[in-house]
Amino acid sequence: MTPQPDAARRTPLxxxxxxxxxxxxxxxxxxxxxxxxxxxxxxxxxxxxxxxxVANKDELLDGxxxxxxxxxxxxxxxxxxxxxxxxxxxxARGALLRHPWAARVIETRTQLTPGALAYLDALIGTFRAGxxxxxxxxxxxxxxxxxxxxxxxxxxxxxxxxxxxxxxxxLREMAARYPHIAEIAAAAAHEDDTVVGGxxxxxxxxxxxxxxxLLDGxxxxxxxxxxxxxxx
Amino acid sequence: MTPQPDAARRTPLxxxxxxxxxxxxxxxxxxxxxxxxxxxxxxxxxxxxxxxxVANKDELLDGxxxxxxxxxxxxxxxxxxxxxxxxxxxxARGALLRHPWAARVIETRTQLTPGALAYLDALIGTFRAGxxxxxxxxxxxxxxxxxxxxxxxxxxxxxxxxxxxxxxxxLREMAARYPHIAEIAAAAAHEDDTVVGGxxxxxxxxxxxxxxxLLDGxxxxxxxxxxxxxxx
DNA sequence: AGGCGAGGTGTACGCCGTACACCTGCCTTC
DNA sequence: GAAGGCAGGTGTACGGCGTACACCTCGCCT
Numbered sequence: 001m002t003p004q005p006d007a008a009r010r011t012p013l014x015x016x017x018x019x020x021x022x023x024x025x026x027x028x029x030x031x032x033x034x035x036x037x038x039x040x041x042x043x044x045x046x047x048x049x050x051x052x053x054v055a056n057k058d059e060l061l062d063g064x065x066x067x068x069x070x071x072x073x074x075x076x077x078x079x080x081x082x083x084x085x086x087x088x089x090x091x092a093r094g095a096l097l098r099h100p101w102a103a104r105v106i107e108t109r110t111q112l113t114p115g116a117l118a119y120l121d122a123l124i125g126t127f128r129a130g131x132x133x134x135x136x137x138x139x140x141x142x143x144x145x146x147x148x149x150x151x152x153x154x155x156x157x158x159x160x161x162x163x164x165x166x167x168x169x170x171l172r173e174m175a176a177r178y179p180h181i182a183e184i185a186a187a188a189a190h191e192d193d194t195v196v197g198g199x200x201x202x203x204x205x206x207x208x209x210x211x212x213x214l215l216d217g218x219x220x221x222x223x224x225x226x227x228x229x230x231x232x
Numbered sequence: 233m234t235p236q237p238d239a240a241r242r243t244p245l246x247x248x249x250x251x252x253x254x255x256x257x258x259x260x261x262x263x264x265x266x267x268x269x270x271x272x273x274x275x276x277x278x279x280x281x282x283x284x285x286v287a288n289k290d291e292l293l294d295g296x297x298x299x300x301x302x303x304x305x306x307x308x309x310x311x312x313x314x315x316x317x318x319x320x321x322x323x324a325r326g327a328l329l330r331h332p333w334a335a336r337v338i339e340t341r342t343q344l345t346p347g348a349l350a351y352l353d354a355l356i357g358t359f360r361a362g363x364x365x366x367x368x369x370x371x372x373x374x375x376x377x378x379x380x381x382x383x384x385x386x387x388x389x390x391x392x393x394x395x396x397x398x399x400x401x402x403l404r405e406m407a408a409r410y411p412h413i414a415e416i417a418a419a420a421a422h423e424d425d426t427v428v429g430g431x432x433x434x435x436x437x438x439x440x441x442x443x444x445x446l447l448d449g450x451x452x453x454x455x456x457x458x459x460x461x462x463x464x
Numbered sequence: 465a466g467g468c469g470a471g472g473t474g475t476a477c478g479c480c481g482t483a484c485a486c487c488t489g490c491c492t493t494c
Numbered sequence: 495g496a497a498g499g500c501a502g503g504t505g506t507a508c509g510g511c512g513t514a515c516a517c518c519t520c521g522c523c524t
Contacts, residue, residue: 012471036512048513049472057512082447089443107336132450135460140450144443191460210446211321211376213453215314217445218364218372228367228423244502268481280482281503289481 013045015053019063023099026064031101036060061105066113068102071095073119081130088123089144117178124180134187141184142201143210245275247285251295255331258296263333268292293337298345300334303327305351313362320355321376349410356412366419373416374433375442 011017018039025042026034036057040047054060074091076084096103112120120141127137175182188201243249253275258266268289272279286292306323308316328335344352352373359369407414420433 035510037510046473048474048515051513052471082451085447086443090440093439104339130454132454133459136450136454136458139460140446143446143450207325208322211318213446213449214372214375214442215318217449218368218375219314221445222362222364222368226368227365228371267479269479278504280484280505283482284502 013043013049013053015063018043018050018053019060019067022060022064023067026101026105027099031105034101062109062111062113065102065106065109066115068095068099069106069113069115069119071098072115073122076126078129081126081132084126084130085123085144088119088126092119117174117181121178121180124184128180128183134183135191138184138188138191138201139206139209142206143213245277245281245285247295250275250282250285251292251299254292254296255299258333258337259331263337266333294341294343294345297334297338297341298347300327300331301338301345301347301351303330304347305354308358310361313358313364316358316362317355317376320351320358324351349406349413353410353412356416360412360415366415367423370416370420370423370433371438371441374438375445 021043022034022039025039029038036050037047039060040050043050050060054063072088072092072095074088076087078084106116123144124137124141127140128134132140250271254266254271257271257274261270268282269279271292272282275282282292286295304320304324304327306320308319310316338348355376356369356373359372360366364372
């Protein structure tokens with residue numbers, strides 16, 4: 001008989017299996033129960049083996065965050081932008097409720113993952129398809145964003161810090177893949193003429209915009225004599 | 233000369249000095265740079281000395297969170313509830329910007345600290361003074377809350393798990409100290425007749441309430457042809 | 465047959481929070 | 495003034511963490 005030390009050896013680890021096991025372990029034991037050591041044990045492997053598939057723990061967290069963000073996707077009808085946005089936001093909330101640890105992990109990511117970019121692009125597309133202007137959409141994204149996850153500060157990914165032609169190519173590729181994000185970014189940059197900051201958003205403005213939308217809405221409900229009884 | 237080993241001995245540690253040093257260290261080195269060991273070194277003391285003033289690191293984090301929350305307080309005029317709420321929310325945001333690590337720390341606290349309760353009570357009081365109903369105020373707090381900090385889930389503190397008369401006394405004391413919170417809690421509990429949950433809020437309802445206020449507000453701005461140019 | 469590279473292993477280091485026993489010097493009480 | 499208690503600082507040690515680094519062991523390609 002050829003040596004067959006254990007069944008696990010037959011299907012060797014790969015990045016995907018590692019990440020899925022990490023999600024399962026976090027679901028089962030909470031995020032504090034997810035350590036490189038415990039994950040390795042779950043996979044019947046020595047801790048250092050994981051590092052052949054994941055650079056370090058932070059990259060592991062990036063990976064599991066992206067898996068959860070991948071569950072944010074929601075089918076939308078396209079006839080009513082408001083209902084479609086609502087469905088997409090609630091889908092994201094659903095995923096975060098299924099993985100209670102995920103919100104905190106996502107908030108600590110410093111870079112937007114591909115799945116996050118895809119979700120944002122789709123959400124922006126819904127607003128734009130509804131006829132909202134690029135800059136109103138931009139502010140709407142900020143207003144909604146901090147509610148669902150933590151991108152209060154940096155919605156737009158930081159441009160790669162390589163130089164010259166390579167950087168331009170990377171930007172062009174991103175614009176091709178996420179056209180709506182690119183459009184919003186352009187609108188934000190254009191609007192930002194008055195500010196010195198290089199292409200970023202004015203956080204204070206975005207915060208106050210969302211705050212005022214909420215306060216005005218609450219004031220309107222108050223003026224209308226709103227009560228939870230009347231609204232069902 | 234009487235023995236005077238070092239100057240630090242003259243003013244012995246106390247809880248307040250420990251907490252203030254922790255805030256300063258977190259401000260300077262980030263929250264990851266704040267360990268019991270580094271904090272002890274900063275105070276010219278051995279790590280275990282801190283445990284005479286703080287039960288464990290979690291209680292240290294509770295303490296520094298409460299210090300930051302203490303900076304949330306804002307003077308309000310009382311003539312315009314909307315402006316007053318705005319000022320109080322922006323004051324909280326200001327404190328969180330001064331201590332960039334604080335939002336994450338506050339979000340991970342499992343219990344509301346006294347400072348947090350005081351802030352919430354004042355904010356609720358502002359709504360109530362403006363004439364808003366208790367239950368609209370309750371929903372407004374949830375809608376605004378997740379924006380500033382992380383109490384998406386549990387605005388109301390979990391009742392102490394001691395039993396009988398002692399528990400009632402604790403509740404009564406809390407009601408006396410934070411009358412507006414007590415009022416809101418009563419309104420929420422009353423509203424919750426249909427739900428089984430013991431006195432908690434319906435998270436899903438609160439989430440959708442805030443979401444709809446935002447979406448309606450955005451739709452209204454869209455219908456009005458809003459643009460950042462027109463709004464200044 | 466030879467070797468190379470992907471993937472798993474073993475050991476070790478420096479950090480972390482903190483349990484536990486200890487020491488020290490002031491304050492109270494007689 | 496002597497005795498004793500106690501608040502507060504110390505020293506050592508343990509188990510956990512992430513992960514650097516050297517190693518081994520296959521299966522595959524030439």
